[in-house]
Amino acid sequence: MTHHQLTDQTKPSPTPVRQLALRFSGTRRGARLARRFAVQQFTEWTGLPYDSEPARAVVLVTAELASNAIRHGSLPGRDFRLTLLLLPGRFRVEVTDTRPERLPPPRAPRPADTTSGRGLLLVQAYAGRWGCTVRDAFTKTVWAEVLLSTSGS
Structure with missing residues (x-):
């Protein structure tokens, strides 16, 4: 079972x-x-500075995906996996947790109140594309791709 958002499923990932x-x-x-x-890995692999827009986007996207994995996708005593991929023109952040039955909604929801519920809206705003993949009965991976340049490459 696979659930994708903002992706072109006809093209394989490079x-x-x-x-x-x-x-x-x-x-x-x-x-x-x-x-x-x-x-740290982003700046090392790309050579872009910490204060660049893409680096700030990586910080925000990683923080939100990791926070959601802990809050909504974690079972007691289970870790989460962070996978980083440098792809042509983009940097992909994947967070894998142990709750495949708890998928993110197909669209980023409107905030429920003024103090929470904005994480996926932020991911959607800062990522070129994002989605969720379930490959087995034990885990799910929520991922987001940050473009390396703001010119849309």
């Missing part, structure tokens, strides 16, 4: 230029470390 995956604890600390690690 082979990544670079790829790295790590597990983090399903805690706020784990989410913070994942966010820091993602932006």
